[in-house]
Amino acid sequence: MQLITKMLPLAAAIALFAGSAQAQEMVVKLGHVAPMSGGQAHYGRDNANGAILAVEDLNAKGFMIGGKKVKFELLNEDDAADPKQGTAVAQKLVDAKVNGVIGHLNSGTTIPASRIYHDAGIPQISPSATNPKYTQQGYKSAFRVVANDGQLGGTLGKYAITTLKGKNIAVIDDRTAYGQGVATEFVKGAKAALPGVQITQQYTTDKATDFNAILTAIKGKNPDIVFFGGMDNVGGPMLRQMKQLGINAKFMGGDGLCTAELPKLAGDGLSDNQVVCAEAGGVTGAKEKAMEQFVARYKKRFNMDVQLYAPYVYDAVMTMATAMQKANSAEPAKYLPELTKINYDGVTGPISFDDKGDIKDGTLTLFTFKEGKKEKIAVVK
Structure with a gap:
């Protein structure tokens, strides 16, 4: 009985410390949307993997916002490249009170979904939607990290x-x-x-x-x-x-x-x-090495090759997280102004946005195929 009495203060102290540490941890929910089913599912899995890798990296390095350690949670949704399903999952993410959205993959789902995110005041970065209409709607919450059509x-x-x-x-x-x-x-x-x-x-x-x-x-x-x-x-x-x-x-x-x-x-x-x-998109010079390292890490983690957009998804997540850090807040209304003036050095190159939300100085890479392998022709602007 005496032994138990002596141990109680220590147990209480451990519980108090654990509770304090937990109180200092902030949970930030990020939504990600892409076609995870249907004919374009290989694109969707590639995009989702890019988001997963980014969130894992952020959580592993003890990312801080406003003096608090952050635990990022990823909510992956499937829009099947269908506009109706795209708006349905967009509303689902809004109802889940996500702090930001990465997606959608297709222009046909990104554009109708963007209104739902805009009306809810939730920032959205598409890693792959290229139709110019997406950023021509006047929504201050809409951004993209690739050149447009x-x-x-x-x-x-x-x-x-x-x-x-x-x-x-x-x-x-x-x-x-x-x-x-x-x-x-x-x-x-x-x-x-x-x-x-x-x-x-x-x-x-x-x-x-x-x-x-x-x-x-x-x-x-x-x-x-x-x-x-x-x-x-x-x-x-x-x-x-x-x-x-x-x-x-x-x-x-x-x-x-x-x-x-x-x-x-x-x-x-x-x-x-x-x-x-x-x-x-496309990288030259010193950035080529960073991209090669990303591709190698991706293959090791997922046992598959990068299909197309995974590096842009990764950078979109990192860009959004950096804006939150600069604002000392994950609240959409507070970090959105930081996103509009962000200057992030990503795997895919420098990321900053013009007044419409399009990436500034977007690059393009021309490719062909030889012996079944994709081969770069040139990087152009």
Whole structure:
């Protein structure tokens, strides 16, 4: 009995210390949204992994906000690349009182969801939505860490004329916000570079698998370049069918085609140097080493290669966390002003935003494929 009496003060002290330490720890909830199911699930998993890695790094290094150690919690949601599901999960995150949102992946889900986050006053950083409309709505809560379709599609259009010497171009888009947007900007860029260029346009969907009718119509025009506005799950099978029909044109597209999965999806339809695609973002010089280290860490952690956007998701999380730290608060209204004037040096390069929320001085990387591997052509602005 006497032994127990002597131990009570020590137990009380330990409990008091544990309670005090817990009181000093702040929980910050971050929402992340991407298609975790359906034809674009490989993109979604890649994005989610980028967010997971960032949160793990922040928690491991004892990140502090306003003198308190922070525990970041990640709420991963699946929008299936569907606008209706996108708005439903956006409302779910608002109801969960998240401190900020990273996402969505697609422009078609990011744009309608952005209104819900804006109305709730929750900052949103998309790591991959490129349609210009996203940041043209006047929402002060909306940001992106990649170049938009105006830059991406326009650069590809110019490249098609000035470097590939295209004169007769077929353009196909999948009618999504992303596909239509990047195709429109490609056409603008091509016409600006060569006003007399011949352009034929066809349309498909983001779930189509049979392209025989539109490709047969295109073949009759004998194009030297086919541009596709859409994602790899459609672009890959399209390449297969182009080969079957004997269409020997260059195949161009935006970041939706610039993935490690494209060679698998295209199979023997993909020839060396046939594809030219552009990825929003890109690093040169000293930053190349940092990106290589990130890619190696990612593969070790998840036992898979980076697909496309994971480094941008990682930087988006880190940028948001840094804004919170600068504001000494994770409250959206308090750290949002810091986000608008942030200057963060990320894995993907320097991140700061213009008055619309677009990344300043966004870069693009042009790629092709050789022997089934993605190969860099150049980094451009």
